[in-house]
Amino acid sequence: MTAAYSCSKTFSGYPCTHRQWQHAGHCRFVHGYSRSFTCWFVARALDGCGFVVDFSSLKELEAQLIGQFDHTFLASADDPLLPTWRALHEQGALDLRVMDNVGMESSAALVWQWANALLHERDGGRSCCFKVEARENEKNAATYEAMPSWFAEPSED
Secondary structure (H helix, E strand, O other): OOOOEEEEEEEEEEEEEEOOOOOOOHHHOOEEEEEEEEEEEEEOOOOOOOOOOOHHHOHHHHHHHHHHHOOEEEEEOOOOOHHHHHHHHHOOOOOEEEEOOOOHHHHHHHHHHHHHHHHHHHHOOOEEEEEEEEEOOOOOEEEEEOOOOOOOOOOOO
């Protein structure tokens, strides 16, 4: 990779619940955490203000995090109790969000996708998110790390 600048931004305070229904241990029970996400960004050139990413321009990403993870119940799409969770949602007992997988690894990948969709649309590929850490508490975290295909090495002509 050629020379680049990087920075990170942490979004925190998203209390939600989930369960890993296929887990043989206690993770199969409904439990919750106050999730946080740290996004790492990279750019080969700074913007007009000298930033990799202007953190104040990430309000759309923050709104997605709030909508998905703030006081919500996350259910995996293949959870056999999904009809029950939907009924409880309809009754106002929980605020359901259905995901392919509710684990921290998959949550990190989802936030990576959101961040890169925003940056690609807005900055046209000048910057990208190359890593997201999803943290469930001070002890446990998972990361997703990849370079988006559109953030390729510049060709040497």
